[in-house]
Amino acid sequence: MKPRMFFWAAFVSATLFGPAAQALDCGNAETPCVVDRGTYHMAMPEDGQAKGIVMHLHGAGAQGKGLLKSGLGRGAVERGYAFVAPDGYHPNSRFVRNWSVRAKGTSFERDDAAFLRDVLADAQAKAGVADMPVLLAGFSRGGSMVWDIACDDPGFAMAYAPMAGALWDDLPDSCTAPVNLFHTHGWNDRTVPLEGRSLRGGTVIQGDVWASLKILRETNGCDARQPERNSFEPERWLRHWTDCAAGRIELMLHPGGHGAPRGWATRMLDWFETVQADL
Structure with missing residues (x-):
């Protein structure tokens, strides 16, 4: 391409598509973005055009780069979202790749609530998606961090x-305030049982999942306590609190252990888009 033609093509690209259309200079498995x-x-x-952000927090001992090829990662990108996978990092923790979940008897070097805010702001700037919908998901220890953010900083994400x-x-x-939350758990999970478990000699x-849900129901104003409805699928049992004063809560149980049930990523993305459509 001649220099003048190259300049014109670059000008048109920047004019029509803006920053979101530019190639990222970081973020792949080998070159993480730094905050x-x-x-x-x-x-x-x-x-290069994103309509929002899907952020996924890995479990203890894992890394963000491993989620780039996950079902949620691929599905989010295919649907037009920027997919973001932060790295938990606490070098003095039992798991270096960990999250500073609020828990009695623990301490961490980094405030991950503040770190995730930094990540979100940086990713939004790179993707050009300020003020667009955000889904925050997480597995295991990352799932607990999602609960902490939802409870303490509800404005972080839409769902x-x-x-x-x-x-x-x-x-x-x-x-702090009502949120839209969809919790998934394995009936046979022995790593994080539904009722929780004691560690390090007590x-x-x-925490107990049922107790967490009770706290959130009260925050959302689910005065009836019981869900508006239940539903059943092959190997899925669901409870839907969708008639609360604000926000919605969904619970999906599956017969497996400490892992994702088949189709979890697709269901979460479908649900996220339902939340957006209902607003």
Whole structure:
């Protein structure tokens, strides 16, 4: 291409598509994006145009780059979202790749609530999607971090999708404001049982999923306590609190253990888009 033609093509691209159409200079598996408190990975739709952000927090011991090829990562990008996978990092923790979940008897080097805010702001700037919808999902320890953010900083995302992780003891008396949250858990999960479990001689206690849901129901104004309806699918049992004063809560149980049930990513993206359509 001649220099003048190249200049014109670059000008048209920048004029019509803006920053979101430009290639990312970081975010792939080998080159994470860097913010003051840590790193994250990111993938954009093929056309460079994103309509929002899907952020996924890995479990303890994992890394963000491993989620780039996950079902949620691929599905989010195919649907036109920027996919963001931050790196949990606490070098003095049992798991270096961990999250500073609020729990009695624990301490961490980094405030991950502040770190995730940094990541979101940086990713929004890179993708050109300020003020567009955000879904925050997470697995296991990452799922517990999602619960903490949903409870303490409800404006972080439009919707929350924790899996196999909930609030830890000491449980808060209440959450800050209503949210849209879809919790998924395995009936046979022995790593993070539905009722939680004691660790380190009882000094650290995983929270009870049912107790976490009760706190959020009260925050959302689900005065009837019981769900508006239940539904059943092959190997799925669901409860739907969709008639609360604000926000909605969904619970999906499956017969498996500590992992994602088949089709989880597609269901979460479908639900996220339903939340957007209902606003």
